[in-house]
Amino acid sequence: MSEVVETHAGHDDHDHHGPDKGLARWLFTTNHKDIGTLYLWFSFAMFLIGGMMALVIRAELFEPGLQFVAPEFFNQMTTNHGLIMVFGAVMPAFVGLANWLIPMMVGAPDMALPRMNNLSFWILPFAFGIMISTLFMEGGGPNFGWTFYAPLSTTYAPDSVTYFIFAVHLMGASSIMGSINVIATILNMRAPGMTLMKMPLFVWTWLITAYLLLAVMPVLAGVVTMMLFDIHFGTSFFNAAGGGDPVMFQHIFWFFGHPEVYIMILPAFGVVSQIIPTFARKPLFGYDSMVYAVASIAFLSFIVWAHHMFTVGMPLAGQLFFMYATMLIAVPTGVKVFNWISTMWRGSMTFETPMLFAIAFVILFTIGGFSGLMLAITPADYQYHDTYFVVAHFHYVLVPGAIFSIIAAVYYWLPKWCGRMYDETLGKIHFWLSFIGVNVTFFPQHFSGLAGMPRRIPDYALQFADFNMLSSIGAFIFGFSQVFFMFVVIHAITRGKKATDRVWDGAHGLEWTLPSPAPYHSFTHPPKVSDAEAHS
């Protein structure tokens, strides 16, 4: 602990007062912890809004026939649910974690470019304000699915698509600035001794994720710009009558879209790789191979995009290439799963809430990975394409995958953030409700999908009724258990027991050398990186 005391003694002659008072603190802050908090609460708000949209969908699908909403509105719900969850909930939550944790983990005083950090965040409420406002516009909001395929999103789109396009531009600008900040922080701000191969795995996964973001968010900006031109300036990028091709939209979109799904899962790998060693009380098994596996997955993510569009038709050589390249991703992913399990093997395991979510992540993400392998098989995909099997697959990797890891991270680091412990019983109740809810929701969708139920429809054939009813019940359990999560977190912040500095007895890393709660400014002078706190 001595180095911690040192790092806080040197403050007096510098401008290190605490936070400003009132609203100004949040609007004008350049502090990575404040900005991390803003990101996390913002993403939670989006999670609840996107979740309400999911519940509208599940309420409508509770029984066959049209009960609550018009098909047109149903389409707006599926579209906005997807967009808000991807861009508003999962991505900002990981950026929030990055903001809070990366500077503390590498021994930096703050993010590398603090003012730009504030800008990255404050763009988001404006962007999502625009996006959500489209639902109230004449002609309705975006209704073409979160993948916004042309010509649904161009020729046949509601007028509000223009605002949707600009909202996406703003989100892209935010992500690009955020990832530049992450890269500059990790490459330039590490404390002496924190070499690349000593960094916590969460930092590694975020470094690679930032590169993915930098490479694909501009492509997303490019594709929505082409949409804008097709809609307003008479071009024909996605219109075959003018020599363009709607399939070209899909290629460019998925060139962004596939790395995007890894953007949403690589930081989750990082979180789980921090949590499992702590509660298994063993160092992470195969650290180096974990780093290489993440890098391999990131590389492969750029050359598999067309597996999303097998049925659209492409040359045989293309189908084979994208099939095998996709299946190749199972290799580094398998390495990771193997390493997590090996880390737990013969560990002194305890099962606090973050560990429960992390173990559930490993199991359920693997299920999502396996259904992904099934979908990768081109001829089989002809059957699965656009069915609920796809919905089940990507919800398994995103909900008990990405979102469970975010929840695990909140339970794990919350004591460091606010200085107070959550209530373990409440946390476990939240875990079991979420675990049961998520499986009841999404497991039956595998069956309805294999039986042929198409996705994105408000009504369905009677044979799918039982599975859908089950799915809807699960969705409401899961949805309300996340409101309970908010209660658990607020309870911890306001009433929780004081946390120790180390919090978990198996925790290693520079962030645990700081007091709980972490002081407003940490590591103004770089700390000494001891072997105990870094991977060695």
Add this chain to the structure above:
Amino acid sequence: MANAKADPSIYFVPHNGWYPVVVALGAMLMVTGFGSYLNDVKGGGDGSWVQFYTGLTILAVTLFFWFAKVIEENSQGLANAQLKRSYVWGMGWFIFSEVMFFAAFFGALFYARVFAVSWLGGEGGKAMTGDYLWPDFSAEWPVMQNPDNALFQGPDQSMASPGIANWFAPVYLPFLNTVLLLASSVTVHFAHTAIKNQDRTKLITWLGITLVLGFAFLFFQVEEYIHAYQELGLTLSSGIYGSTFYILTGFHGFHVTMGAFILTIQFFRALKGHFKPDDCFGFEAASWYWHFVDVVWVCLFIFVYIL
């Protein structure tokens, strides 16, 4: 904040700032204003630019204060070597993201040329599309007759290069622009060397020449567009050839405009004597950006005009 002392061991973290959130507000007003304008015009209205310009003004003025503040902090010695490295990483990877932005449009160009147009013309795995819908369409690049030529009137003439022999008299504008932009990349490098040699007169001269070359490029680009619209019948709605041509050259032109604007600011900073041999990041970032737009132009000249 008031007594912030220059301590090179401290990585300067500003306490707070009002600029970013106001920039975000300005950006929001700007894009929604532009969106409202576009939707209004599409619906038959006249459209209003008021909100767009309001947002743009807020954005521009705030960025001015923001950058001025950063320059001032640097002159107080607050920016240590490590902070300057952060700027280098930041600018470098920002340029990489710009490369990927253009990659999307180049990808569209290649996909259209190699796959989309030839399939529409009856070749390859998706030939039936062409056979069913537009059996008369024949694939060629540049596409002069679109599949549905009533909906998208093809251009009378394309921008394709007339062959090296015809680049000089009368001068072929894209070639002239290539020369101008390549030359400006060299002159901006001379300006940089002048900073290193602490020769402000040379710096101002070479930077001034760079700006003249840059603005000349933009002038001829506008001339070329006028020529294309008025004499070649090549417009945004001329089908896929016009679409790819204008989006690539247009966004490049927009980036040249931004680059020239940034260099202009560096010019005024040079007049004020801002740059030192070891402390001229603003200039360096601007010049990297300028080299980047130059490289993009070379790719454009090869893939859009020559090939």
